[in-house]
Amino acid sequence: MDVTTFHLPDGTEVPRLGFGTFELSGEDAYRSVAVALEAGYRHVDTAQGYANEAEVGRALAESSVDRDEVFVTTKLKPSNATAGAVRSSMVDSLRALGTDRVDLLLLHWPAEHVAPLAETLEAMTSLREDGLTREIGVSNFPSKMLARAYELAPVVTDQVEHHPYLGVPKIEEVLRVRGGFLTAYSPLARGKVAADPVLKELAIAHDVTPAQITLRWMLQRPGVVTIPKSGTPERIRSNVEVFDFALSDDEMARVDALERGERLIDPGGGPDWD
Numbered sequence: 001m002d003v004t005t006f007h008l009p010d011g012t013e014v015p016r017l018g019f020g021t022f023e024l025s026g027e028d029a030y031r032s033v034a035v036a037l038e039a040g041y042r043h044v045d046t047a048q049g050y051a052n053e054a055e056v057g058r059a060l061a062e063s064s065v066d067r068d069e070v071f072v073t074t075k076l077k078p079s080n081a082t083a084g085a086v087r088s089s090m091v092d093s094l095r096a097l098g099t100d101r102v103d104l105l106l107l108h109w110p111a112e113h114v115a116p117l118a119e120t121l122e123a124m125t126s127l128r129e130d131g132l133t134r135e136i137g138v139s140n141f142p143s144k145m146l147a148r149a150y151e152l153a154p155v156v157t158d159q160v161e162h163h164p165y166l167g168v169p170k171i172e173e174v175l176r177v178r179g180g181f182l183t184a185y186s187p188l189a190r191g192k193v194a195a196d197p198v199l200k201e202l203a204i205a206h207d208v209t210p211a212q213i214t215l216r217w218m219l220q221r222p223g224v225v226t227i228p229k230s231g232t233p234e235r236i237r238s239n240v241e242v243f244d245f246a247l248s249d250d251e252m253a254r255v256d257a258l259e260r261g262e263r264l265i266d267p268g269g270g271p272d273w274d
């Protein structure tokens with residue numbers, strides 16, 4: 001298994017470890033993305049709703065890393081789910097990001113209260129056909145809704161909360177059958193993994209951190225792409241250093257066993273989860 005890259009059937013290569021930017025704004029967002037690119041991340045996750053696309057764009061533009069070497073994801077605000085707003089807000093996002101194309105455009109949350117899913121996905125597909133995004137996908141879709149999205153459009157991923165305390169097997173199964181990938185958000189359980197006794201024990205054994213154990217566990221499972229966030233330079237750097245050690249089958253099973261159905265991001269009005 002390739003722990004560094006997910007290969008889509010159409011040839012697109014997705015770096016499996018990306019950099020999350022939720023709650024990073026202004027100079028913090030710019031500086032953190034700059035540190036991340038310097039440290040070796042080649043995948044950056046932003047969103048219209050994070051209000052940091054311009055800072056992410058500035059860090060990309062000023063980096064010595066070629067824009068073409070970085071996989072950039074942004075997400076449509078649910079309020080932009082109508083066909084007209086999908087396109088106009090995407091033009092705004094590209095301008096803010098300082099690029100003429102992103103690699104992946106996601107619908108951030110289900111938005112059928114704004115527009116039918118078919119309308120949103122058709123508009124996203126047309127952006128893909130016009131070259132404004134290389135791939136499209138969804139986020140925060142439970143498995144049945146994801147299966148419906150696959151019937152409507154060439155989506156490639158569902159970005160959902162996933163970490164050692166929250167498994168998403170039904171979503172993973174839909175993606176596996178379709179050749180897509182899971183994008184795990186809040187992979188560090190928003191920092192909680194750092195205090196976990198089992199992860200700490202494994203971390204001592206490998207002379208790494210509990211966060212590195214968690215990220216390595218994800219990368220050793222097929223079909224998972226992950227986007228940890230940090231605003232701390234030292235952590236940004238250590239979180240990407242997960243390619244020179246490996247977990248045994250027994251160690252993988254010990255992390256699997258931490259699952260306890262614990263969801264950390266569940267805003268009112270969200271979907272009915274699996």
Ligand SMILES: NC(=O)c1ccc[n+]([C@@H]2O[C@H](COP(=O)([O-])OP(=O)(O)OC[C@H]3O[C@@H](n4cnc5c(N)ncnc54)[C@H](OP(=O)(O)O)[C@@H]3O)[C@@H](O)[C@H]2O)c1
Nearest residue numbers: 020021022185186187188189190191211228229230231232
């Ligand atoms: N699609 C969606 O609806 C959605 C929702 C949530 C998140 N996301 C995406 O997923 C990304 C990651 O999720 P997240 O930001 O919610 O949570 P996360 O990556 O699981 O955790 C981030 C938290 O962990 C801390 N942290 C990072 N590295 C650490 C380390 N090595 N040791 C200890 N603590 C560490 C960070 O603190 P410091 O920053 O202080 O270092 C921060 O408080 C987001 O940034 C965003 O891009 C998407």
